[in-house]
Amino acid sequence: MDILVSYLLQIVVLCISLLLIFMRIYRNKPTSPRLPPGRKGWPFVGETLEFGRACVSGDPEKFITDRMSKYSPDVFQSSLFGENFAVFCGASGNKFLFSTANESVNTWWPRSLLESLNFPFDVEGFKDELDELRAMLPEFLKPAALQRYVPVMDSMAKEHMEIDWSPSKEVKALPLARKYTFAIACRLLINVTDTERVNRFTNLLNLVGAGLISAPIKLPFTAFNRAVKAGKLFHEELFAIIRQRKVEFLEKKGQENVLDVLTRMLLIIEENGREISEKAVAASITGLFIGSYDTTSSTITSTLRYLAESPHAYNEVLKEQMEIAKSKGPGELLNWDDIQKMRYSWNVACEAMRLAPPGQGAFREVTSELTYAGSTVPKGWKAYWTVASTHKNPKYFPDPEKFDPSRFEGHGPTPYTFVPFGGGPRMCPGKEYARLEILTFIYNMVTKFKWEKLNPNEKIIFSPAPTPVNGLPLRLNPLKNST
Ligand code: HEM
Structure with missing residues (x-):
């Protein structure tokens, strides 16, 4: 009997101990999820x-790599931008996001950008239409x-060279590249x-572009205020x-060649019998203008800069483009097959973009909680993927500061790093x-000039x-046997 009582007592003690341990674990369990490490910085x-500051000082990677x-x-x-952010890094972070x-995030842009793009409309009012148009792109x-x-x-590139580059010995590449890409977009x-x-559109978009990533303060002297006003005028024109x-194509139905x-x-x-408002169409076209606004002109400018610094790459590009030029008859324009032959030139542009x-x-908005690398990113937070965590990371690109287009030969960089x-x-x-626009420009530039910074x-x-x-600023030296 004594043995039985002692046995039961041991079981009771064991149960109570287990209960206490369980309660202790339960009490200490964090009620909030394990957020990604880091700091929020100053209030607001x-x-x-x-x-x-990192962007303006010319080193946007520093903000990311330091952290x-x-x-x-x-x-x-x-x-x-007044939001909680999780910044995803490295090839795996890029792949994850x-x-x-993808199912748990939506695209998200800072308010300053949305307002200047869509003013005077609230984009939330026609988000579904915009998504439908995005799917058509x-x-x-x-x-x-x-x-x-x-x-x-x-x-258009030939005309641009004729009017804006050939008459001068010295030019500023960036404003001219912008002029070229903008005329093509129009x-x-x-x-x-x-x-x-075209000039009126350019001026308006320059103002919108300048206010895109600014503090959303609507006072007469702020970049944001000027951007919103310019965005409104841009939409009116659109x-x-x-x-x-609409009138034109109602009059001449079946315009296959537009x-x-x-x-x-x-x-x-x-044709699909869809009801999509004019403001959604205007917002979608504005998105294309903004998407192409500074990106391709910036790539063209960087490519010219690196080619000026790298005689080997310049000579290789010249050889490739001259071969294409020689295969053309007088006045014959480039076609799709010619673009496919410009492999080395595209490697050069890619290295410039790296x-x-x-x-x-x-940016993204987290629509349902995410778990990644042991951290939880709550719903409602914003997420950011950035080129800065991989493009100059020696783990993926040895000797990362060196301009070396051969990195893109063969299989090219590891997936999700470039x-x-x-x-x-x-x-x-x-x-x-963008690829067509950049390569067409390089063809026309390199077959006409050598240049120096x-x-x-x-x-x-x-x-x-x-x-x-x-x-x-560049000095242009026309080639003797230019096209
Ligand atoms: C070198 C040139 C370009 C670069 C480097 C570039 C880069 C990008 C990047 C990084 C994104 C964001 C992707 C994301 O959300 O994860 C984007 C989005 C976008 N780009 Fe480009 N872009 C270029 C040229 C263009 C051009 C020429 C157009 C239009 C003709 C364009 C239209 C757009 C649009 C409409 C979006 C937003 C798409 C969406 O809402 O999901 N981009 N671009």
């Missing part, structure tokens, strides 16, 4: 000023659709070619063009358009695209 502004070594090489927290987490920007753009881009996106209107296009994205968008909307990426990354256009379903829809130590700032502070 968070770390936005430090982030901005990667201090907190985590995978994901760290910050506070930017581009693909695995590959139809207009896929390689098959872009083939017909190549000769148009080439003839022609191919909305079929506007008259110079006065509405007038949309209505004019080139511009706007008209083709309107035709597809009508070292001087036109965009620093993109990401100027992003990746996964949200990858930039304008990648192929007039200011060898010109500073580059990031606003947000890399911008040489003096616009990259």
Whole structure:
């Protein structure tokens, strides 16, 4: 009997002990999830000023790499634009955000950007229509659709060289590259070619561009206020063009040969019997203008800069492009097959984008809680992927500061490390358009000139695209046997 009592007593003691241990564990269990390591910075502004300072000082990677070594090489927290942020890093962080987490995130942009782009509309009111139009973009920007753009881009590049480059011995590359890419956008996106209107659009978009990543303060002297006003005028002009296009294609139905994205968008909307408002169409076209606004001109400018510094790469590009030029008859324009032969030139442009990426990354909104590398990112937080964590990381690109286009030969860089256009379903829809525009420019430039930098130590700032502070002044030496 005694043995039985003692046995029961032991079981009771054991149960009570287990209960106490369980309660202790339960009491100590953190009630909040394990957030990514890092700091939020100052109240309200968070770390936005430090982030901005790093960009203006010409070293946007520093903000990221400092925190990667201090907190985590995978994901760290910050506070930017008044929001809680998880910054995903490295090839795995990029892959996670581009693909695995795609179901749990939405695109997100700072308020300043949305307001200047869409003013006077609240984008929330027509988000579904915008998503529908976004899904249509590959139809207009896929390689098959872009083939017909190549000769148009080439003839515009030739005209641009004739008018803006050839008459001068010295030029500023950045403003001229902007002029070239903007004229092409006006022609191919909305079929506007008259110079006065193109210039008006350029001035308005320059103001919108300057206010995109600014503090959203609407006072008369702020960049944001000027951007919002310019965005409104830009939209008014776009509405007038949309209505004019509608009238035009109602009069001449079945325009198989239309080139511009706007008209083709309107035709597809009508063919599918969709009801999509003019403001959604205008916002979508504005998105294309902004997407192409500074990115391609910045890449062209960086490519010219690196070619001026690298005689070997210049000679290889010249050899490749001269072979194509020699295969053409008098006055014959470039075509799609010619572009496919420009492999080395594209490697050069890619290496320029690795070292001087036109965009620093993109933002997402977390729509359901994410778990990554042992950290939890709560719903409602914003996420950021950035080129800065991989493009100059010696783990992925040995001797990262060296300009070396051969990195892109063969299989090229490790997946998810070279990401100027992003990746996964949200990858930039304008990648192929940009490739054609950049290569067409290089062809026309390199077969006409050799060039040298007039200011060898010109500073580059990031606003947000890399911008040489003096616009990259160049001395042009026309080639003797130019095309
Ligand atoms: C060198 C040139 C370019 C670069 C480096 C570039 C880069 C990017 C990046 C990084 C994104 C964000 C992707 C993400 O959310 O993860 C993006 C989005 C976008 N880009 Fe580009 N881009 C370039 C040219 C263009 C051009 C020429 C167009 C239009 C013709 C364009 C249209 C867009 C649009 C509309 C979006 C937003 C897509 C969305 O809402 O999901 N881009 N681009």
